[in-house]
Amino acid sequence: MKSEHVKDAQETKYMNPYLAGFLLGMVLLATIFMTGRGLGASGALKSGVVAAVQAVAPGHAASSEFYSEYAAQHPEGPLKNWLVFEAVGVIIGAFLSGLISDRLAFRFDKGPSATNRMRVWGALAGGVLWGIGAQLGRGCTSGAALSGMAVMSTGGIITMIFIFAGAYGFAYFVRKLWI
C-alpha cells in the first residue's frame, strides 16, 4: 500500500472536473446520436447474472419469470448485448487511462479511520444494494441518472434525485467508513 502523500501527488493529476464533464457529455451525446440510446453499466451485470444462471441451472432459468423474460428480450443470448460490449470498453478505457497516468496498482482504498474488515463488508453490502436498487430503478447512475438527464426523462431524473437524496440521507450513519 502506498503512503498518503504519494496518493495526494497522484490525485493532482486528475483532469479538471469541468473539462472531464464536458468530454463525458460529448461521449454521451455521440452515443445517443449514433445509437439512439445512452450509456449504462448495471445492465452488463444483469447480463452476466443471467448468463451464469443459464449455464449453471438451465432448468431454473427456463422456469423463472425474470430469466425467461430476459431470454425472450435477448434472443441472441444474454452476453451478445450492447451494454456488455460497452462494459468491456469501459474496462479497457479505464485500464489505458490508469496506465497513462501511472495509477495501475493492486490496492485497497478506504477512509482514514475505517478498518479493512469494515471496508470489505461495506463494499460487498454496497454492491448488493446497487444490484437490487439498479434493477428496481431500471438503471444506475449511468443508465438512469446521467443518460436520463440527457434525454430529459422524468423517470431517469426522479431516480437521480433519489439516489443522491438517499446517499445524503444515509451518509451520517456510515461516516465511520469515510471520515
Next chain:
Amino acid sequence: MGPLVPDIISNNLNYLVALGVGLLFGMVLEQAGFSSTRKLVGLFYGYDFTVLRVFFTAGVTAMLGVIGLEHFGLLDMSLVYINPTFLWAAIVGGLIMGLGFVVGGFCPGTSICAAAIGKLDAMVFIGGAFLGVFIFAEGYPLFVKLYMAAPWGSPQVFDSLRISQSLFAFLLVLAALGAFWAVSIIENRVNGVKRPAVRFTPYYAGLGAAGLVLAAAALLMPSRKASLLEASEAPGAAQAYKADAMTPDEFALRLMDGGDKMRIVDFRPEEARAKMPLPGSVPFTAGGLFEKQAARTLLTRGLTYVFAAEDEQTERRMAFIADRLGFRDIRILEGGLKAFRDRILDFKPAAGASAFERDNAYRFREEAKRIVPGLLKAAPAEPAVKKAKRILGGC
C-alpha cells in the same frame, strides 16, 4: 438523420460502437478521478465535490447537445430511448442505490473503472453487485408489484412539469451554475481553506461565461416540433401560407388516371380513413412529419404529394409545417375532402348552369361520380407503412 442505428450503422457494427464509446467512457471516468472511492463519497461529506461537477457538467452538455440536434432536425427524438417512468420503483430503487453509494463507496460504472486499475475494494463491490442482481432475479415475484407500480409511460420531465423544454433546460443550466458555486464554498469550509472559493480570475470568468452562453443557447433552441406546431396554429399563419391547391376536379381526374403520379398523404383519423379509404394513400399524422418516416414517404422524385384531410385548414397547417421542414412539391386539396364529396361524389347540377358548364365541367363530374366511388371501394383500407421502431435501451 440520427440516430444512425440501424440505417447507417448496422446492428452488428453497433457492438463495435459500444466497445468504442465504452472505451472513451471508461477513460474519461478514470481521468476525472472516479476510480477513487474517497473522491466519490467526498460529495456526501463535503470534502470533495468533483463527482457533482463532472456529473452535472456532463448531463447538461449532453442535454443541450440533444436539444440542439433535435432543433436542427438532426436527431429524431421519437426513435431515441427515453427511460420509462415507474414512479415507486424509481423512488425506492433510487433510495436503495443511495444507501449503496455511501456504504459501498462506488456506483456500478465507477466500480468497473476502479477494478480495471487494480482497486481490490472495487472488485469486492462488483462481486456484491452480481449477488444483488441475483437476489433481485430470484426474488422477482416479491419485487414485481413495486417494480411495475404507477407506470407513467415514457414522459419527458418538461411535459411532466408542464413547462417548455427551453425553460426547463435554461433553469437546469442555471441550477448547475448555482450548484458549482455553492459546493466550492462548502468544500473550502469543510477543508479549512481560507481563500474565497470563486475568485475573479480568467478561469472562473471563462467558466461563468461558458455557463451563461449555454443557458442562453437553451432558450435559443426551442424544440423544433413544439415550436413549429405552435407556429402553424397561430391565427392566420396557415391561411397566409401560399399553398398550391388542387381542385376536386383535378383530384378526381388523377384518381381516374390511376393515380400513379400522385401520392395522397392522408391526415384523417383512423375511423374516417376506414369509412372512405383513398387509393394509394399513406396515413400520416402531424407528429409523423418530424420523424424519419417523413423523409422516407415524402422525398420520392417525380411524385406530387397531395395532403388530404376533412377540411382545408388542417391541410394548410400540415403543408405549412412540411414546407418549413424543407419538403417540396406539396399540394393541398382545395376545400378538403368535404368539398371533394360535395362536388364529385354527391354531385348535383345547379339549376341555373350555363350551357358551357353543362358541356364541360358537369359532364366530367357526372362521369367522375360514376367511376370514382368504385375506385374508393377497391382501395385497401390501410396501406402498409414501414414505421421505424424506437430503440430499446436502458440497463
